[in-house]
Amino acid sequence: xxxxxxxxxxxxxxxxxxxxxxxxxxxxxxxxxxxxxxxxxxxxxxxxxxxxxxxxxxxxxxxxxxxxxxxxxxxxxxxxxxxxxxxxxxxxxxxxxxxxxxxxxxxxxxxxxxxxxxxxxxxxxxxxxxxxxxxxxxxxxxx
Amino acid sequence: xxxxxxxxxxxxxxxxxxxxxxxxxxxxxxxxxxxxxxxxxxxxxxxxxxxxxxxxxxxxxxxxxxxxxxxxxxxxxxxxxxxxxxxxxxxxxxxxxxxxxxxxxxxxxxxxxxxxxxxxxxxxxxxxxxxxxxxxxxxxxxxxxxxxxxxxxxxxxxxxxxxxx
Numbered sequence: 001x002x003x004x005x006x007x008x009x010x011x012x013x014x015x016x017x018x019x020x021x022x023x024x025x026x027x028x029x030x031x032x033x034x035x036x037x038x039x040x041x042x043x044x045x046x047x048x049x050x051x052x053x054x055x056x057x058x059x060x061x062x063x064x065x066x067x068x069x070x071x072x073x074x075x076x077x078x079x080x081x082x083x084x085x086x087x088x089x090x091x092x093x094x095x096x097x098x099x100x101x102x103x104x105x106x107x108x109x110x111x112x113x114x115x116x117x118x119x120x121x122x123x124x125x126x127x128x129x130x131x132x133x134x135x136x137x138x139x140x141x142x143x
Numbered sequence: 144x145x146x147x148x149x150x151x152x153x154x155x156x157x158x159x160x161x162x163x164x165x166x167x168x169x170x171x172x173x174x175x176x177x178x179x180x181x182x183x184x185x186x187x188x189x190x191x192x193x194x195x196x197x198x199x200x201x202x203x204x205x206x207x208x209x210x211x212x213x214x215x216x217x218x219x220x221x222x223x224x225x226x227x228x229x230x231x232x233x234x235x236x237x238x239x240x241x242x243x244x245x246x247x248x249x250x251x252x253x254x255x256x257x258x259x260x261x262x263x264x265x266x267x268x269x270x271x272x273x274x275x276x277x278x279x280x281x282x283x284x285x286x287x288x289x290x291x292x293x294x295x296x297x298x299x300x301x302x303x304x305x306x307x308x
Contacts, residue, residue, distance in 0.1 A: 031174065032176075035171050035172045035206070036205075038206070061246070062206070063175075065202050066176030067176060069176060069200055069202050070176050070178040072201065073201065078180060078182045078192055078194070078198055079192065079194045079198050079253045081201045081250060083247070083248065083249045083250070085245070086245065086247070088242070088243055088244060
């Protein structure tokens with residue numbers, strides 16, 4: 001969390017992480033292309049994307065997963081994610097408002113590790129699911 | 144490619160890479176995934192968060208093979224040809240789309256700036272499905288990243304790519 005540490009004792013099934021909103025721009029896609037090394041023109045070249053029958057450039061799936069990862073680490077703490085997996089359901093489009101959803105589905109203790117499992121997803125403002133998955137994080141305890 | 148040839152891909156190596164994780168690139172990647180946390184940029188903030196170094200964001204293992212992969216670090220015994228390209232290249236030549244269907248990571252610890260890691264990729268599944276008149280070919284590649292010095296596992300990346308025609 002940006003303003004404090006999330007402890008295992010503070011988490012209850014059904015808890016939700018702070019929602020992260022992001023209005024997707026073409027600049028986001030160019031920045032992500034450079035930072036990831038993914039120069040598939042469908043993500044930055046509007047002319048080629050239209051030639052290929054797409055209405056415009058569209059987002060990298062891994063940008064969506066990365067945005068969701070940022071919301072995830074904001075909640076569980078950077079360095080605490082143990083597993084993170086998603087299915088890419090729909091393309092994202094410049095101009096869409098992307099909204100994260102993260103819900104605690106279980107809390108458990110495995111040996112010395114205090115773990116929480118989460119459902120994670122990214123949708124647009126109309127509720128169309130873009131990325132859907134799960135995550136597991138290890139949390140510190142208060143003692 | 145026939146179904147039995149597709150099944151034979153399972154277990155074949157996709158290659159090995161040794162990479163160095165560079166601090167500047169970690170910060171650049173954090174910016175690209177809209178994360179402005181000082182933990183990705185300032186070793187004092189990382190230490191304050193209880194971390195042994197500047198960590199990389201959770202999806203960084205997907206891209207790190209594209210950076211810091213210097214020629215002098217690479218192993219000599221590379222497999223000949225990439226079986227994913229072997230499997231999907233001829234399909235793509237006939238048209239259709241390659242899609243990234245699913246992606247997952249498991250982590251033993253965060254990736255840190257300064258790490259020297261060796262990634263070993265393997266095709267762990269390959270199959271074909273007919274769906275709504277479309278032929279979908281699935282190839283799943285798992286890459287295990289280990290510390291080069293100790294061989295300790297750091298993280299595993301699992302990518303499911305789909306060719307749809």
